[in-house]
Amino acid sequence: MPRMQLNDVTLREGDQMPGRAFTADQKVRAARRLDELGVPFIQPAFPITGEKDRSVVSELAGTTDADIVALARAVTGDIDVSLDAGADVVEVFVSVSDRHLEHLLGKSRPEMLAMLTNAVDHVVDHGGTPHVTLADAFRTDHADLVDVFESLPNVPMVTLADSVGVRTPASVQTFLEALREDVDLGRVGVHFHDDLGCGTANVLAAYHLGVAKADVSVGGLGERAGNSSLEEVVAACTVDDDDTLGVDVGELIPVCRDVLDELGESYGERKAVLGSAIAEHESGIHTAAMLSDPATLEPFDPATFGGGRRLVFGKPTGKGGARKLLQRAGVDADDETVAAFLDLLDDRGPLHLADAVALAEREFGS
Structure with a gap:
């Protein structure tokens, strides 16, 4: 008990x-x-x-x-x-x-x-x-x-x-x-x-x-x-x-x-545990860290309780996050490619993780 x-x-x-x-x-x-x-x-x-x-x-x-x-x-x-x-x-x-x-x-x-x-x-x-x-x-x-x-x-x-x-x-x-x-x-x-x-x-x-x-x-x-x-x-x-x-x-x-x-009861998107936005990250510093280790900036893995996280990439995404996305897509993340990818994210974002990786594969993959 x-x-x-x-x-x-x-x-x-x-x-x-x-x-x-x-x-x-x-x-x-x-x-x-x-x-x-x-x-x-x-x-x-x-x-x-x-x-x-x-x-x-x-x-x-x-x-x-x-x-x-x-x-x-x-x-x-x-x-x-x-x-x-x-x-x-x-x-x-x-x-x-x-x-x-x-x-x-x-x-x-x-x-x-x-x-x-x-x-x-x-x-x-x-x-x-x-x-x-x-x-x-x-x-x-x-x-x-x-x-x-x-x-x-x-x-x-x-x-x-x-x-x-x-x-x-x-x-x-x-x-x-x-x-x-x-x-x-x-x-x-x-x-x-x-x-x-x-x-x-x-x-x-x-x-x-x-x-x-x-x-x-x-x-x-x-x-x-x-x-x-x-x-x-x-x-x-x-x-x-x-x-x-x-x-x-x-x-x-x-x-x-x-x-x-x-x-028929509502709850806010930022309601602790339940809200859809509490495991959503867009800040460039945050998303770069989350790609390496989600526990860096989360108190718990939302999947533990049946939820999920959302990483969002776009204008706020920094070089570190862009480089990690390119690496996930199997792309050589040199400085020139990182800069070009950041321009694309700025233009087409905000994108969720899967869409951002797919964009990198499509535009920069061999």
Whole structure:
């Protein structure tokens, strides 16, 4: 088992974004692609919200390698609907910070604890597997969090949510280091939002402290600024720690792009990992080096994750790059030929690598 398991929340979080209304078929098709990627948990829906989400869970349950997770408030009605839909896991969530207890839940802390433990017991008594998410946990006092964990000794996974995206890697590290004095991080998950641009970095900080699970989303899709990005977390752990997190990294880019396409969601050409332009090089200094050793100017071979690079040659191409192209074409790269080839590239570029080599062969080959 990987050091940290992933719970994909793309379909549930994304559907809650303003102006979105994914269809049941879109959610099911996207979930099946995510299942092919190998994520162990997929949270596609919040069944109490309506027939669409209930049907998504029902159609997916029992047909995927991933456990299908249904979100539920800590009330029996939500839980019963999730269980009736056949969810493998019922993710019960409740607010735990003083601010959320007062302004969202309208409960005292003892009332919240009773509500949560009763909800978990209800899941277990009806044959379900409970997970728990503690909303606004990263703004909750340490002692109060420990009380919650002690009230849930048999829940296999308890996720701490940074519900407003206020944490940074440094504060995540400090928070979790203190918590692990009293709580086994092997049953702790994390859920971050990207409001400070730290969503992925926060997951990585938690990963290195030994948390067991992280909520992630394709392209960072989610409410407000979005959630921690699935593809960024996987790529970072693969490159930095040689840990693929149990997913098929060779399909990472194609699957994530397919999921976003299926949902009608766009992503920028310079989006980390996914963007088409992040492995495109045109600068003369860059392309010359890349022809010798691509790792000179890339953090990873995009093919590792199912992508590809593009080297572009034209006006910016320098003598070094032109000479290497000519050599690839089997042409004697003397100064005169290099100069003539640079003029051609200036006139006919920009050209991709194969086209640039073909031009050299055609114009200067024997």
